[in-house]
Amino acid sequence: MIDVNQETCCNVVHQEAIESVEQLELSVVEQLSESFKALADPTRIRILYNLSRRELCVCDLAEILGMTQSAVSHQLRYLKALRIVKFRREGNTMYYTCDDAHIIGLLQMALDHVTHAQGRDE
Amino acid sequence: MIDVNQETCCNVVHQEAIESVEQLELSVVEQLSESFKALADPTRIRILYNLSRRELCVCDLAEILGMTQSAVSHQLRYLKALRIVKFRREGNTMYYTCDDAHIIGLLQMALDHVTHAQGRDE
């Protein structure tokens, strides 16, 4: 069965191959990329790593990361919007934590790979 | 012990808190973000998902994704540079696969979370 309507590219589309993989729903793909985007930036990785180990205030994070309070605060806002970090107020000070098992799991899994698979094939 | 030299932010840096978390090496953080960046784009997620299930040519991918051959080829170059996808030539046709256990593991873990934890607290 030679197939139809592919303006996309070439003529040698393997129809059977195309149909053999069940596609992900686009909303699922969006959710996936949302999670990975949160972890795709070095600053956010370091923030999440620290907040997964200990409750810290904005100021502590700025000191640890060697970044401005504003830069840290912007990233926290991003993570807050995704509900990845939680926070509580104590006077003027905001304390943040990360207990998102999903995100921490992804981070830990990637970390295990990087720190373990050293000196093997890659 | 009140601490020293923090021009970063406020004066209420919790020295004990800062020192309690062992920091990641920056090179490790870079490697982590490299992996997550690869998965942070919907197009790449769909490409990797398909290539983890089956060997496909550029043309098939373009058809599946409803994108131009060029766009797909650019993303494949990106993934190739990170050694996340492999390929073989058969005449004019390039067949790509993804057997990177690390990346597939991350993708699968995130996918499990999205498709499982539906209707619970998030």
Place this chain on the structure above:
DNA sequence: CTCCTATATGAACAATTACTCATATACTCA
């Protein structure tokens, strides 16, 4: 109330990104 401090936020900007378009490359077949 006023001043001080910790954090949040809007605007601006440079860097990066994902795509399009045109073209180059590399292979097949005659």
Place this chain on the structure above:
DNA sequence: TGAGTATATGAGTAATTGTTCATATAGGAG
């Protein structure tokens, strides 16, 4: 050789992103 095809790639572009700077908000101490 030369035409045809599948893929790769460089330049250009619009959109996004991570930061800085200046300022706003909100609570505490007096």
